Amino acid sequence: MKLKKDSTEQKLRGAYYTPQQLATDMVRLFETDDIKSVLEPSCGDGVFLDALSEARLLGKIHSIEAVEIEEDEAKKVRGRYDNAPQVRVFNEDFFDFYKEQLGKKTYDLVLGNPPYIRYQYLQEKQRECQAQILKSHGMKSNKLINAWVAFMVACIQLLSEKGKIAFVIPAEILQVAYAEDLRLYLADNLAKITLITFEQLVFPDIEQEVVVFIGEKGNEEKGIRIIEMKDLSGFDTLNLNSNGFQPMQHVREKWTKYFISKKELDLIQKLKSDNRFSEFSDYGLINIGITT
Template identity: 40%
Template sequence: MSLYRKFQKFMQLIENTSHQKLRGGYYTPPTIASFLLQWGAHGIPHPEILEPSCGDGVFIEQLKLLELDFSSFLGIEYDSEEAEKAARIILRDKKVKNCDFHEFCLTTRKKFDLVVGNPPFIRYQYYTESMQVLAAEIFKKAGMKYSKLTNAWVTFIVGSSLLLKEKGRIAFVVPADLLQVTYAKQLRDFLIETFNQVNIVSFEELVFDGIQQEVVLLLCERDGTNRRSIDHIDVKNAESLHLLLDKGMQFKAKTINKNSDKWSYYFLSNEEISFLEGLSSNENENIGRFASVEVGITTGANQYFCVPKEIVERYDLTRFANPMVGRSVQVPSLLFTQEDWLKNVDKGSRAFLLNFNSGKAVAKHKGARDYIAFGESLEIDQGYKTSIRDDWFVIPSLKLSDALFLRRNHSFPRLVLNCASAYTTDTMHRVFFKLGTDPKSFIASFYNSFSFAHAEIVGRNFGGGVLELMPKEVESIYLPYGNNSDLFDDIDVMFRAGEPIEKILDYTDQKILIEKKGFPKELVTLGRNIWRKLSTRRMRRSKK
């Protein structure tokens, strides 16, 4: 694709993006703003307060209504119209400054007792070049590395932490991504090193009107001691925050596990955390011990290369068409057979992957030439992945795998034996057995409460309540591998009969965990309850 066309597409992206999204402004519900101010100012005499992105003044209004005792309040706002609105609010010892927080952070000598607010959610590509440079400087000042995956809210938290006095607090509304996404791991490590107590408040319900973004409240305190602890509290909705205020805003002190990549652990009790840490520490019993996991085939254009029978017949592409499976609904059980694939074909599913081998292979085939020309008319050849190939229509890394693991899962994670010699796209991961691994024992061993609970922790919550796991995360899942091939057919029958997953787990937990592995029933019950707690919390997002 030419530089001019790339520029055109980028400008179109900008034009089609709302002003609200570009500036990252989603206004904080007053109840949440009130809670953050009350928590942050609690016990601090005459605090000096900073809000790094004050918008039209929601926090200022709440500060006024609460009549809190504070020394000064400084609001920073980049948007001049919003800054003007905030400035018009009458409040003593308040000042609003219309400027870029990045510049303010790097130039001010002022320190604050409390930094509070709702930082903007702006992706790197929407930053101006000057903002990108300044953001990188903030990270450098904090001893951190800046990357193009970094969202503005991360930069604002890091910068705000630099502006605190030796003893101080930050109180922010942030995306739930903080808890688990890879690009926020550096921030998680930074917060643990910077603050003595880190508290997370999450919500059962979505609290921002009109958007599906799940948020949490990040409450961090630096008190001058050497202690390091973390806690998490789950409340129903924003209105339920008053219950925390009524209880004196007391948080428990859970020990921080510095080896944990994610903070999803802290949704659990100390007993539950210890149990999962035990599973994680057993390197001889995880999926990676018995198999390797790779991403599925990257076609560069799944809708073009993955086709139904009708397209194969129309262009006479039988010699280039290979069995494939790409969606969870196409896999009815823990076993994918030739019969299952044929049913998908008959339903009109995209059950074929087109492998054109090379330019020479298609040169003498009219149907292939016509279909490739059709792809070029759609500009498939100009996509990022396709444009860098010698022949844009030749898909690399076409390896058949022994099993399949769904990249994104709904009610529970799925591991499937591939008996149909079916290819899969990047919607599923490819699983390759290591020498000595029994296929049916491997698959059957996965369907138990311990593996399911561990998968919830090592994966991440995706939009709509989906559990997403990447290859290395899949390999790390606890697997009570053993001679469980005798259970495989029973589990397959239960799946195909539409039995509830809880009933299937009742059977597999008893056979695999209790009878074969010798785990006490109380521990198995604990594992099941952990899975229920984490999956139920995640699935609540799919019902909104």
């Protein structure tokens, strides 16, 4: 068993920084949008701010706010953008920042890579704040839930009326039980959801499969779609305005079902309701045998 005291500082903070190429590719998806305000809730070394600068968007965006809990990192990022008055870097816990801004300010785009921190590695104050965020939006809070879940819920609350969120998150959002409430919450609060998956690992230093989650608020629900890429080169031909959305089911079920077409999904539903077929659960209990 690996104890908390034996874990690296990087793991305790969930500080696995986004590769520059991925940040650049994500920012490029929004470079033609009319975006006036941006939030980066866990800016780390400032890679997403650098991507915005590289895309020459700093002059077009009125307000860019970045939050970073580590003082040294916040100081370095703040120093790089001293000459950009529209960029403000806050050295504080994002959960505290969220409580200060909720109901006062919204953002057209929230983007970044939230920290992947297991419950047992959070401080007691952070656990309480995470539980408050989740429970106040009708979700359960337990010791299995990772910090990135609460980050997503909080950030969606800070979106403007037609705001967008673009996050790098663990691929486990598609199916793990502890994200059931999150999947329902996202379906209920976003008009469009795009999930970009990769065959190859995006983070070179960690064995963590990730997806790029893009959500958009709006009055008309378009649904959900999953775009499968081999690697980051797939961004070169990606058009976020193209169609391919499936109707979203407002349930807690796994999102792996959206990897198949609507026609295939309809067939599965038809088979499930056909009394000529039985389910395995009619004959015995089905449980996971071993987990790591």
